[in-house]
Structures are given as C-alpha cells and as structure tokens.
Amino acid sequence: MVRFLPEAHFASSGAGDLQLLPLRFERLDDHRYLVANLVGDILLMSAAELDRITSLAVVPGDGLYERAVSKQLIARKNQTSQLQLLGLRLRSRMAFLRNATPLHIFVVTLRCEHSCPYCQVSRRSTDRDRYDMSEETAMRGVDVALAAPMQSIKIEFQGGEPLLNFELVKKIVVEAEQRSAAIGKVVSFVITTNLALLTDGVLEFCREHAVLISTSLDGPADLHNKNRPRPGGNSHTLATTGIRRVQEILGDDRVGALMTTTEASLDRVEEIVDEYISLNLDGIFLRPLSPYGFAIKTKQFGKYDASRWLTFYERGLRYILDINRQGRYFPEFYASLLLKRMLTDRPIGYVDLRSPAGIGLGALVYNYDGKVFASDEGRMLAEMGDRAFELGDLASDDYRSLILSEKLVGLVSASLTQCAPQCSSCAYEPHCGADPVYHHATQLDPVGIKPLSEFCARHKGIFRLLFELLEGSPEDAAILRRWAAA
Amino acid sequence: MKPLPLSGQATAVAGMSNQTGRMVLRVRTVADGRGDIGTHDIALVRNMDDAASARASGFQAACLVGGGADLGNIFPQHIKLPGQFAYLGDGDIIGLQPHSRKLRVLYRRGSSHNAFLVTERCNHYCLMCSQPPRDIDDGWILDEIADALPLIDPTTRTIGFTGGEPLLEWRRFVALLDATRMLLPDTSVHVLTNGRGFASAEVVSAWAAVGHPQLCAGIPLYSSVSDIHDYVVQARDAFDETVLGILRMKDKAQRVEIRVVLHKITAPRLVETCTWIARNLPFVDHVALMGLENTGFALANQDALWIDPIDYKQDLATGVSILDSVGLAVSVYNLPLCLLDREIWRFAVQSISDWKNAYLPICDGCAVRSSCAGFFSTGRMRESVGLQAVADHYSMVSGST
Numbered sequence: 001m002v003r004f005l006p007e008a009h010f011a012s013s014g015a016g017d018l019q020l021l022p023l024r025f026e027r028l029d030d031h032r033y034l035v036a037n038l039v040g041d042i043l044l045m046s047a048a049e050l051d052r053i054t055s056l057a058v059v060p061g062d063g064l065y066e067r068a069v070s071k072q073l074i075a076r077k078n079q080t081s082q083l084q085l086l087g088l089r090l091r092s093r094m095a096f097l098r099n100a101t102p103l104h105i106f107v108v109t110l111r112c113e114h115s116c117p118y119c120q121v122s123r124r125s126t127d128r129d130r131y132d133m134s135e136e137t138a139m140r141g142v143d144v145a146l147a148a149p150m151q152s153i154k155i156e157f158q159g160g161e162p163l164l165n166f167e168l169v170k171k172i173v174v175e176a177e178q179r180s181a182a183i184g185k186v187v188s189f190v191i192t193t194n195l196a197l198l199t200d201g202v203l204e205f206c207r208e209h210a211v212l213i214s215t216s217l218d219g220p221a222d223l224h225n226k227n228r229p230r231p232g233g234n235s236h237t238l239a240t241t242g243i244r245r246v247q248e249i250l251g252d253d254r255v256g257a258l259m260t261t262t263e264a265s266l267d268r269v270e271e272i273v274d275e276y277i278s279l280n281l282d283g284i285f286l287r288p289l290s291p292y293g294f295a296i297k298t299k300q301f302g303k304y305d306a307s308r309w310l311t312f313y314e315r316g317l318r319y320i321l322d323i324n325r326q327g328r329y330f331p332e333f334y335a336s337l338l339l340k341r342m343l344t345d346r347p348i349g350y351v352d353l354r355s356p357a358g359i360g361l362g363a364l365v366y367n368y369d370g371k372v373f374a375s376d377e378g379r380m381l382a383e384m385g386d387r388a389f390e391l392g393d394l395a396s397d398d399y400r401s402l403i404l405s406e407k408l409v410g411l412v413s414a415s416l417t418q419c420a421p422q423c424s425s426c427a428y429e430p431h432c433g434a435d436p437v438y439h440h441a442t443q444l445d446p447v448g449i450k451p452l453s454e455f456c457a458r459h460k461g462i463f464r465l466l467f468e469l470l471e472g473s474p475e476d477a478a479i480l481r482r483w484a485a486a
Numbered sequence: 487m488k489p490l491p492l493s494g495q496a497t498a499v500a501g502m503s504n505q506t507g508r509m510v511l512r513v514r515t516v517a518d519g520r521g522d523i524g525t526h527d528i529a530l531v532r533n534m535d536d537a538a539s540a541r542a543s544g545f546q547a548a549c550l551v552g553g554g555a556d557l558g559n560i561f562p563q564h565i566k567l568p569g570q571f572a573y574l575g576d577g578d579i580i581g582l583q584p585h586s587r588k589l590r591v592l593y594r595r596g597s598s599h600n601a602f603l604v605t606e607r608c609n610h611y612c613l614m615c616s617q618p619p620r621d622i623d624d625g626w627i628l629d630e631i632a633d634a635l636p637l638i639d640p641t642t643r644t645i646g647f648t649g650g651e652p653l654l655e656w657r658r659f660v661a662l663l664d665a666t667r668m669l670l671p672d673t674s675v676h677v678l679t680n681g682r683g684f685a686s687a688e689v690v691s692a693w694a695a696v697g698h699p700q701l702c703a704g705i706p707l708y709s710s711v712s713d714i715h716d717y718v719v720q721a722r723d724a725f726d727e728t729v730l731g732i733l734r735m736k737d738k739a740q741r742v743e744i745r746v747v748l749h750k751i752t753a754p755r756l757v758e759t760c761t762w763i764a765r766n767l768p769f770v771d772h773v774a775l776m777g778l779e780n781t782g783f784a785l786a787n788q789d790a791l792w793i794d795p796i797d798y799k800q801d802l803a804t805g806v807s808i809l810d811s812v813g814l815a816v817s818v819y820n821l822p823l824c825l826l827d828r829e830i831w832r833f834a835v836q837s838i839s840d841w842k843n844a845y846l847p848i849c850d851g852c853a854v855r856s857s858c859a860g861f862f863s864t865g866r867m868r869e870s871v872g873l874q875a876v877a878d879h880y881s882m883v884s885g886s887t
Contacts, residue, residue, distance in 0.1 A: 004613060004787065010716040041765055060713050070710040070758050072766075079712065081729035085766045088733065344768070344812065481811045 011060035012076055018056045019077050021086065025050060026427035026460075034467065037072045039089045040342065040430030042467055089345045093430065096349025101403065103351055103363035104145035105156045105376055106172060108133045109165040110368050114194055114230045118260060118289055124160070132165050133368040138172050140394040141366035145187075146179055147399035148364075152186040156214075158376065160368075163197040173209050190214050195242025196230065203249045213246045215239060217257040217279070219265060219272035227262050243279050257281055261288050261312060263303040269316035277323065277330065285333040286316050288458065291441050292380035306457035313458075314465055321469075324479045331483040335466060339484035341431035342466065351375070353433035353459075355417035360391060360408040370394040372402055374411065377437040388440055411436050415446045422450040428463040489863045490841035491570045496587040501563035502547065503584045508626065510592070510633040511565075513549050515576040516540040526637055528565070530574060537561060549574075565589075579637050581630050592634050593645075599839035601646035601678075602631050604659060608651040610680050611720035612706075614749055614784040614791050616864070619650055628658050635662070635669050644674045653683030660692045667698040674700035676743075681705035682724060684731030694738040702741040702771065705732060708752045710762030718751055736769050743772040749784075749791040753798040760805035764812045773809050775802060776837070777820035781865025795825045796872030803827035822849075823858045824874045838862055851875040 012018055022038040033050045036042045045053075045064075052058055053073055058065040068074045075082040110124045110131040124131045133141075145153060155176055157169050173189055180187045190212040206213065217239050218224040224236040239257075246255040257279075259265075259272060269286070276284045288309050291302075304312075320332050340348050351358035352375075359374035366372055370393050373379040378389025389411070391402045402408070415434040417423035426432070438455050439448030450456040469476045502509065513530040514523070516539050529540035529548040537560045540548055548561040552569030565582065567574070567589070574580075577595035582588070593600050605627060608619035631647075638645070645666075652659045666675055675698055683689045684703070693703075705728060708718045712725035735742050744767065746752060746759060756775070763773060777795060778784055784791055795802075802818065807829070809816040818830060819837035826834055836843075836859050844863035849855050852875035861867060 004611070004783075005717075005720055007713075007717045010720075010722060011713045060711075066711045066714075066755070066758070069712065070762050076712060076726075078723070079726045081712075081726045081733070084730060084733055089766065345765075478807075485811060485813065 007060075012065070014059060015056035017077055018058075018074050020054060020056060020074055021072055021082065023053075023073050024425055024427045024429060026464075028464070034427050034464075035071075035073065036427040036430065038086045038430070039093060039345065040428070041071050042342075042427065043067060043071045043073070044471065092345040093341075093347060095347035096354065097356070097361070099150050099349065100361055101148040101364055101399075102150050102152070102349075103154050103156060104141070104148070105158050105363060105365040106133065106138065106141055107158050107160065107365065107367045107379065108138070108162045108168045108172075109160040111164050112159055112161040112194075113164070113196060114161070114228055114235060116228045118227065118262060131160070131368055133168060133366075133370075135168060135171060137366070137368075137370040137394055138168055139175065140370070142172060142176050142179065144364065144366070144372070144394065144397075144399045144402065145176070146183065146185060151184075152188070153180075154188050154190065157189070157191045157193075158365075159192070161194055161197065162191055163193050163202060166197075166202060170205060173205075173211065177209065188212070194228070194235065194239060195246075196235065196238040198238075198242045198245060203245065206246075206254075207250055213250070213255040215243060215255065215257050216260070217243070217275065217281075218259050218262070219268060219275050223264055223268060223272070226264055227260065240279060243281070247280065252280060253282065255281075258285055259287060261286065261304075261309065266304060266308060266312045269312055270319050273316060273319055273323070277328075283331040283333050283336070284316075284320070286313050287334070290377060290380075291438070292377055292384070306454040306461065309458060310461040310465075313462065317465065317469075321476050321479055325475060329482070331486065335462070335480070336483040336486065338431055338462060338466060339480050342463075342470075343481060343484040350433070352435065355415070355423075355429075355432070355434040356412045357415050357434040357436050359389065359411060359436060360403055361412065364391075364402065366394060372397060374408055375437055377441070381437065381441055386441075389437055411446050415439070420447050420450075422456075426450075426460075428460060431463060432459050490573060492841060493588070493590040494568060494570060496565045496567050496582065496589055498564075498566040499582070499584045499587050500558065500565070501561075502565060502582070506626075506629070507585060508581060508583050508630060510579060510581050510630055510637065511547075511549070512577065512579050512637040513574050514545070516543055516545070524637075526633075529561075530576070531557070534560070577639050579634050581634070592630070593638055594841075595639050595642070597840050598644055599646075599841065600642070600644075601648045601839070602634070603649065604628065604631065604647050604652040604662075605650035605654060607654055608649060608680075609654065609682065609721060610651065610724065612783065613718055613720065613751070613787045614747060614778055614782070616779045616782040616784065617648070617650070618782045625655065625658070628655065628662060631662055632665060635665050638670060638673075640670055640672065642670065642673050644676065645670070646676045646678065648678040651680055651683075652677055653679050653681075653689065656683050656689050656692070660689075660696060663693070663696045663698060663701065667696055667701075671699070674702070676702050676704055678704045678745075680719065680724065680728060681731040681735075681742075682727040684735050685727040687734060690731075690734045690738050690740070693735070694740055700741075702743055703735060704743040704745050704774070706745045706747065707732075707763070708746060708759070709755055710759050710766075711755070714751065714755065732767060732770065741771045743774060744770050745774045745776060747776045747778060748793075748795070748798060748802070749778045750793040751790065753793050753801065756798060756801045756805045757808070760808045764808050764814065768812045768814055770814070772815045772817065774817050774819050774837075775805060776818075777859075779820065779862045779864060780868055781862065785866055792868055794868075794870045794872070795821055796870050799825060799827055799872070803830050806830045806833050820859055820862070822860060822873070823854050824852070824876055825870055825872050834859060836860070846873065848873055848875055853878050 025033050025035045028034055033045055049064055053068050072082050176187045192214045195215050218227045221236040225233050228235040317332055323330050337350055351362035365376050365379050367379050372391045374389045374391055382390055391405050415436040417429050417434050423429055435455050436446035440446050511528045512526050514527050515530050523544050529545035531537045531540055531548050531550050534555050541560050547563035549565050551567045551571050557564040579593040581590045581592050605624050606620040708715045715725040716722055732742055806816055817835045818833045842862055842864045843860050845860045854876045
C-alpha cells in the first residue's frame with residue numbers, strides 16, 4: 001500500500017522558518033497598500049496584511065502566505081532559488097549599464113526661425129558665425145562619439161533648428177559613416193527639426209543615409225501655432241506638410257513627432273491625439289514642459305502643476321485606450337516605456353529615466369561652441385548661466401576625461417534612486433529613475449526633496465494610474481500588455 | 487478504450503539466448519535483395535511462405551506474430567508473439583528476455599511518440615504519478631537502450647527519455663545522450679526529468695557538453711509556492727533544487743520546458759503559477775499546461791486530485807494568455823477542445839501518445855475531432871460534465887471574436 005505524506009509535512013513551520021525579502025510599499029488610501037518586491041512586482045493589500053507579512057505572521061494555507069511567497073516578499077529560510085531569481089532579474093534590469101553612452105547629441109546651431117515661448121534651449125535668431133558649430137568642433141565631436149565603447153551608437157542633430165546648418169549635418173553624417181565602418185561600429189542618425197525648412201535635397205540625403213526625422217507637433221493648427229510662433233504664423237502647416245512628405249519619401253516609420261503640453265493644451269488632449277491619428281503617426285508621447293530655457297524666462301513653466309498635468313495625462317491615456325479598444329494599435333509612448341519596466345525585466349535604459357542617471361552614461365551633448373554637456377537639459381541650463389552639467393570642452397577633452405570627470409561621477413553617484421532619501425523606500429523605485437538635472441534646476445540639488453518635486457509627483461501619479469488600469473480593467477490591461485511587449 | 491500493448495510475453499522462444507539474458511531485436515519485413523541484415527535483425531513473418539522468403543533473403547532469425555505455424559525447420563532461431571502484437575512493423579525494436587519470454591516494445595518506427603523508460607527509480611513520489619516508481623536495481627535498462635539506439639531509424643523526428651528520474655544515474659544517462667547525438671543527430675530528444683540533478687553544476691556541464699542540437703529537458707513545476715510543489719512531488723526542498731536547476735540550465739543555454747500538470751491541488755493556483763513563471767522564468771523555451779492522466783497514483787489519490795477540467799477552463803485561458811503575452815511558447819496538453827476556451831484552441835496540442843490515445847462515442851459527431859487531443863485510454867477515465875461534440879469548427883472560432 002502506497003503511503004503519501006500530508007501537506008503539513010512539507011509546509012513552512014512558521015515565522016522561525018521564514019525570511020523577509022526586500023520590499024517597498026506605498027499607501028494608496030486608508031485601506032490599501034501597494035507592496036512591491038525587490039524588482040517592482042506589485043501586490044495590493046491591506047495595512048493589516050502588510051503588518052502580518054513584515055512580522056512573518058503568515059502560515060501556509062491562509063492565502064496571504066501563498067501570495068507573499070509567489071510575489072517574493074518572503075521565502076523559506078533555507079531557500080536560495082527565490083534569492084537567485086531576484087538577483088538575476090535585477091541584473092537583467094540593470095544590464096543597460098553595459099552599454100555606455102549610446103546617444104550623442106550635436107547642437108549644430110543655436111539659431112532658429114521659430115520663436116517659441118516655451119523653448120527650453122533659448123534659441124538665437126542671428127549671428128551665424130557666433131551660434132553655428134564649426135566643422136573643426138564637429139569633427140572633434142565625432143572623435144569622442146566613436147570613442148564610446150558601444151558597438152552601436154546614435155547621433156542626434158539638435159538646435160536651434162539643425163536644418164539652418166544642414167551642410168554641417170551632412171559632413172558629420174558622412175564622416176561618422178566612413179570612420180565607424182573602418183572600426184566596425186554602427187551609427188544611426190536622427191534630425192530633430194521643426195520641418196519648416198525641409199527641402200527635397202534634405203529628404204534625398206536622409207533617404208541615402210537612413211536618417212530618421214523627429215519633429216514637434218503640439219496638436220491642431222490654432223494650438224500648435226500659438227505654442228510655436230514663427231514669421232507667417234504657419235508652423236502647423238509646415239510641420240504637417242513636412243510629416244506627410246517624410247512619410248511619402250522615407251516611409252511611415254521614418255518620422256516621429258513629440259508634443260509639449262502648455263497650459264493651452266490642458267483641455268484639448270482629445271484633439272491633440274486626433275491630430276496624431278489623422279497624420280498616421282505610430283503613437284504619441286504626452287510630454288510635460290521642462291523647467292529650462294525660455295520656458296522659465298517667459299514663465300511658461302509653472303503655469304500648471306503636477307496634478308493638473310496628471311489630469312490631462314489620464315484623460316489623454318483613457319482616450320488613447322478607447323482608440324486602441326476600437327482595434328487601432330496606437331501607444332502612448334511614455335506609458336509604454338514605464339510598462340516595459342513594470343511588466344518585464346528587459347533593460348530599459350531610457351536616458352531621461354534611469355538610475356544610475358543617464359547623464360553622460362546615457363548621452364553626451366556637444367554644444368555649438370564645443371562645450372560638452374551631460375544631457376540636453378544640462379546645456380539648456382547653461383544657456384541660463386548655470387554650468388553645473390558642463391563636463392568639458394571638445395577642444396581639450398576626450399571620451400574618458402569627460403565620462404570619468406569628477407563632476408559627472410559626483411552627480412551620478414549622488415542621485416542614485418537606489419539610495420536617495422524617499423526614492424530608496426519608494427514602491428516604484430525599480431521602474432523610475434534619477435533626474436539630477438531637473439532637481440538641480442528646481443531645487444538647486446541633484447537629489448532634491450522628493451515631496452516637493454513635481455517630477456516625483458508626476459511619476460508616482462502615472463505609475464499608480466497604470467497599476468490601477470492593469471488591476472482594475474482587464475480590457476485596458478490587455479492593451480497595456482501589448483504595448484509593453486512591443 | 488484500451489491502450490496498445492507495449493509489453494507482454496512471447497508464446498515461444500527458440501534458439502535465442504546470450505550471456506546477458508536479454509536481447510534487443512529489430513523486426514524487419516521481408517524484402518527481396520535485402521543486403522543490410524544485421525545481427526540484431528529478425529524477420530517479421532506471418533506464415534511459412536514469408537518464412538521461406540526471409541530465409542532466402544539471408545535472415546538468421548524470425549518473429550512470427552499470431553500464428554501457429556512451426557518455424558523450427560526453417561528458422562531454428564525464432565520467437566512467436568501473440569496476436570496483440572500484430573501492429574509490429576518494419577524497423578520496430580523489441581527488448582526480449584529469452585528465459586522468461588518477457589518482451590517490451592521499445593520503439594515503433596511509424597510512431598512520433600517513442601519514449602524510452604530509463605529507470606523506474608525516482609527521488610520524487612508524485613501524488614499523480616502515472617508511472618509509479620519502484621526502488622529496484624534496474625541499471626540494465628540503460629544497457630538495453632544503448633543497444634537499441636544504433637537500430638533506430640536515423641530519420642526518426644523525435645524520441646523521448648523518461649522515468650523514474652533519469653538523472654539519478656546521470657553519468658550513465660549522459661553517456662547515453664552522447665550516443666544519441668552520434669547516432670541520431672537529426673532527431674529531437676526530449677528528456678522528462680524533475681530537474682533537481684541540474685542544481686549541480688557538474689551535471690549541467692556534462693549535459694551541455696553533449697551538444698545535441700535538439701536536446702530539451704522537460705521539467706515539472708507545480709506551483710510558485712514551494713510548499714505546494716514539494717507536497718505534490720512528496721519531497722522536501724524539491725522546488726528549490728528544481729528552480730536552481732532550471733537557472734543553471736538556462737545559464738548554459740540549454741533548452742528547458744516547464745510542465746505543469748493540472749489537478750485539484752495545482753489548477754486552482756494556475757493563474758498565480760503562470761504569472762510567476764512569466765515574471766521569473768520568461769527565458770525558458772516552452773511551457774506545457776497538462777491535463778491529468780488518470781492512472782497510477784492518480785487513481786489512489788482520486789479524492790485529492792480529481793477536478794473537472796471545465797471548472798478550471800477560465801483560469802487555464804487566463805494562464806495561457808499571461809504566458810503568451812510575455813512571448814513564452816506555451817501549449818496545452820492532454821485536454822479535449824470541448825473543455826477549452828476557444829481563445830486558447832490554437833495552443834492545444836494532440837499530445838497523448840498514439841498507443842494510449844482514444845476518443846469517446848460522443849466524439850463521433852464532433853467537427854473538430856481530427857484536431858483534438860482526445861483522451862487517455864490508460865487507467866480509469868473520469869468524464870467531465872462539459873464534454874460535447876462541437877457542432878461546427880467555424881462557428882466556434884468565429885464566435886470568439
């Protein structure tokens with residue numbers, strides 16, 4: 001007769017047999033706590049349940065024990081597999097660190113024919129000699145970019161309006177192509193342009209050299225033109241015509257657009273999304289204003305706070321989910337990015353939201369005058385007279401001296417969310433990132449006091465929104481999972 | 487509903503013996519001008535005319551199935567098998583113990599479900615084991631398989647190794663895999679193991695060194711809660727070793743399949759289990775969610791294990807979609823289509839080995855029978871209340887949108 005042992009024989013014998021694994025929690029309201037394990041898998045529970053877990057007052061069969069074990073909040077003391085799993089998942093999530101400085105931004109000119117009040121760059125309208133990058137500086141920039149250890153890098157042309165110095169763009173592309181081929185590296189290119197100066201010659205060059213186009217589109221004509229004034233008041237017509245021409249000549253997937261949310265946008269998110277849909281763009285990035293450049297000078301930044309922005313974002317996201325529910329695949333790119341972090345362990349080293357921060361390690365910015373910055377926002381700060389993120393000068397520095405500069409190492413290590421106050425204990429930490437530039441700009445400190453940080457409030461708001469959609473709405477959850485899997 | 491008999495006793499064995507007391511034979515049909523008759527080959531004959539032409543072709547021994555003819559004059563070396571083995575065909579392989587006349591059919595060339603039992607010993611004692619382990623010295627089985635491997639048709643698409651626990655004698659078993667790589671490099675090789683042996687780096691290194699291009703370990707994992715997994719397999723710390731084993735195997739880029747058998751203990755936790763696999767082991771090569779074969783220990787533990795599959799239909803659909811959404815290859819085994827949500831029909835596989843696969847009278851009018859897994863003919867079947875003939879394949883499919 002066969003003898004089988006009862007369930008109790010294999011069950012944990014109680015608290016003495018259990019260990020608490022690293023966890024973080026966030027109070028949602030009086031009754032609900034959101035509890036995350038080391039790598040950000042989230043579980044919803046009551047305060048009493050959280051108390052029981054932290055005091056290991058759970059027993060097999062009570063339901064909470066099984067939930068806590070499955071979410072790796074607790075483990076049997078003698079077990080190593082759960083720790084190994086958490087360790088390797090953490091390693092996978094951080095693997096973006098293997099790829100140092102994938103992005104290199106060339107500010108080929110600071111001149112622009114637009115005069116946007118929210119401009120984060122402080123564009124100039126005149127003086128070609130003074131505000132254009134020289135060829136000599138550009139070639140030094142290519143030297144540094146190709147010295148980055150990555151096998152595959154991206155060069156992005158920024159301004160001002162880079163098409164105002166397109167001759168230099170062409171020289172950089174050709175030079176980078178030739179020299180990368182010689183050393184077995186791969187370079188891809190993107191031009192960030194308002195498309196107002198788009199010509200057949202530009203398109204022809206972009207097609208020949210597989211250059212991507214990134215542009216700005218703030219919504220319907222009146223809103224876009226109000227946000228983005230230029231002589232003639234025709235920015236929207238030029239942008240939309242340009243997008244269609246790029247789609248036609250280079251292909252639908254060769255152009256992307258970014259929107260910036262101004263106070264005037266707040267009530268019009270549906271129209272903004274519709275504008276992107278009608279132009280057959282492959283998604284939208286609902287993006288708040290940043291506290292740099294003219295956005296500060298013209299007092300655009302600060303006209304709405306995080307809570308108004310979140311209301312705008314949630315309304316937009318729900319509208320976008322409706323569109324997806326009707327069968328059209330159309331992601332909101334920021335949600336998509338955060339969902340990849342929340343639902344997978346893929347190493348998402350998004351330069352503006354990661355820890356260690358993406359400054360320098362994710363991107364370097366070569367300004368028109370040869371100064372090198374740790375991020376695009378860093379050079380925007382410098383235009384306002386704050387050189388906190390200026391790492392050096394192309395005239396005298398190389399890749400190593402820039403990346404290993406005490407300034408950069410200091411800023412990155414000071415701002416780690418893994419140990420920063422109020423980040424280290426945040427349930428969303430595994431999915432969030434450090435933004436030392438933002439916190440320096442707003443609080444004169446690379447870490448910042450997080451309860452005072454709009455960056456923090458916005459991100460907590462989005463994470464919570466996404467979590468509630470994933471938990472509470474199966475139909476939306478299915479769409480969000482598809483975005484995460486893309 | 488009766489399974490195909492894969493073991494039995496010869497009615498006569500004449501002139502066949504060797505020193506080991508067991509022999510591996512490949513039955514061959516008689517064809518003119520056959521030049522490749524080896525020492526293990528035995529002619530498959532139905533009557534005296536067959537026997538005569540087999541002799542003329544050069545065979546030294548013959549196998550007569552279901553007949554009373556006296557082969558002795560033509561073939562001093564022969565065996566006679568009862569009629570239940572009439573299915574034997576050219577290229578099939580049997581293992582025979584001449585003194586006891588016991589035989590087992592080891593390989594059927596026309597089948598895609600050939601599995602070699604490596605041992606009956608096991609360090610698990612699973613509540614639902616369909617092949618209850620025995621603590622016996624059966625090391626001879628490995629020798630028998632080693633003898634059979636060179637006789638297998640090298641164009642065979644897939645073979646399996648099962649147990650018991652093949653890794654208990656891991657050095658000898660890995661040697662067998664080495665032979666498989668040499669002899670059957672184009673055959674996919676599927677090994678059912680509880681994976682605990684892979685917690686040892688030495689075992690994984692040896693396994694990886696085999697270098698068979700299509701070698702896969704199918705490893706059971708019954709719950710994300712270690713206590714529950716350990717209870718199902720009746721072994722403490724099994725979960726920990728199994729998971730560590732899976733990690734070591736993937737660290738060495740070896741193919742791993744996770745197998746979850748669904749019964750009353752595992753099915754109610756299926757969504758939790760699939761979520762855990764999707765988050766923690768998304769790099770495994772395949773996940774199989776498997777209906778229960780109601781035989782062996784599963785019969786003894788009926789009360790603890792039986793659940794009507796219709797009762798976990800929704801959780802199974804959810805579990806499949808969770809695994810699928812992270813890009814995991816997932817299959818549903820051993821369950822008929824009428825008990826599955828239409829959304830997951832495309833994951834359902836006709837997984838039940840041909841020799842124990844059957845359908846019910848109710849299936850006669852079913853529009854999707856030809857793509858349905860059907861039922862096990864082994865053990866004692868329990869019928870779900872949800873069984874039904876599907877009226878129209880297309881209406882079922884289109885109904886899902």
